[in-house]
Amino acid sequence: MRLLTWDNNSHAMTWGSSYSGMKLISVSIVNLGRTVTFDSNGGSPVAAQTVTYGDTVSKPTDPTKSGYTFTGWFSDAALNTEYDFAAHVTANITLYAKWKTPLPKPTVTSFTPTSGIVGSTVTITGTNFTGATEVRFNDVQAIAYTVVSPTKITVTVPSEATSGPISVVTPGGTGASPDKFTVISLKFTVSPPSVSLPPGGTGSVTVKTIAEGVINAVTLSVSNLPPGVTATFTPQTIPAPGSGQSILTFTAASSVVTGYYPVTVAATSGTVSAKTQIDMIITALPDIDASAILQLLID
Numbered sequence: 001m002r003l004l005t006w007d008n009n010s011h012a013m014t015w016g017s018s019y020s021g022m023k024l025i026s027v028s029i030v031n032l033g034r035t036v037t038f039d040s041n042g043g044s045p046v047a048a049q050t051v052t053y054g055d056t057v058s059k060p061t062d063p064t065k066s067g068y069t070f071t072g073w074f075s076d077a078a079l080n081t082e083y084d085f086a087a088h089v090t091a092n093i094t095l096y097a098k099w100k101t102p103l104p105k106p107t108v109t110s111f112t113p114t115s116g117i118v119g120s121t122v123t124i125t126g127t128n129f130t131g132a133t134e135v136r137f138n139d140v141q142a143i144a145y146t147v148v149s150p151t152k153i154t155v156t157v158p159s160e161a162t163s164g165p166i167s168v169v170t171p172g173g174t175g176a177s178p179d180k181f182t183v184i185s186l187k188f189t190v191s192p193p194s195v196s197l198p199p200g201g202t203g204s205v206t207v208k209t210i211a212e213g214v215i216n217a218v219t220l221s222v223s224n225l226p227p228g229v230t231a232t233f234t235p236q237t238i239p240a241p242g243s244g245q246s247i248l249t250f251t252a253a254s255s256v257v258t259g260y261y262p263v264t265v266a267a268t269s270g271t272v273s274a275k276t277q278i279d280m281i282i283t284a285l286p287d288i289d290a291s292a293i294l295q296l297l298i299d
Helices: 290-298
Strands: 002-007 012-018 033-039 049-052 069-074 093-100 107-112 121-127 134-137 145-149 152-156 166-170 173-176 185-191 194-197 202-212 218-223 229-234 244-252 259-269 272-282
Touching: 107 166, 121 166, 185 259, 185 272, 194 202, 194 244, 202 218, 202 259, 218 229, 218 244
Parallel strands: 033 093, 107 173, 194 272
Antiparallel strands: 002 012, 033 049, 069 093, 107 121, 121 152, 134 166, 145 152, 166 173, 185 202, 202 244, 218 259, 229 244, 259 272
16 A cells, blocks of 8 residues: 655655555545735725645736825735745735825915016915925926925026916925916017118108016117117007007118118016017118109100
8 A cells, every 4th residue: 555645845646655554545635725815905806816836826906095006015914024926825825905195285375476577586385395396387397496394485487487377296296376476577579570761761660569467657768779860659658557559760861871770679667678679771762863854854
């Protein structure tokens, strides 16, 4: 008679040595399956798996939990030891899901001042500013800012900023102000961008101002005029809030020298200003054919 034995190393049934005087009563095959249970710790349910003794368990799809981030499966309820899915399963086990508590979302409650020019400093008040990665003015990212505390940020208004809410971005999310920050700006156009006139003649262009957040009236001026040329705005002052139109007329003396002259046109309202350049061309008078004029008079 030989004994049927189980080898824990090879995981196989083997026949042992022969024995006399023994009678085989019965043979029992033990269930070699092992159960791996997944405790999602409040997350979405994960089905248990039955694994053959000594095999590995398949890593399931990550569970989900509203407001939390799944970080892995752990072999102990205290969540100290992360489970190795390459390990051989030799007993029934339970794996526990570990979750990362989300960082709080920032909030922007107020800012001061409520308006300003590019380059000015704004103080933002709110909550959960620690670790801020971006500060935006109406989706335009600020370059220079300082997180003074979890409730305070100082920031410089960026050059391309436009009026709108101020928002703060942190690893916890994005918080935007309920109120709009007004970027004080002054822009204008000159049409056409050049003017041509002869000595003793005139020429004009249209100046249109576009002001935002400007409280004072806008005053127009011109500089770098060539000798013998004067300029007149009609009107020279655009009433508050500063958006409007003016006609700029140039008058050239008969003695002005022909040529090309870059002329600067500027608009100013308080501490805000803007300027642009237009091209002035003084053209020579056409030659006069005296004999042709005399013939016309005779005819």
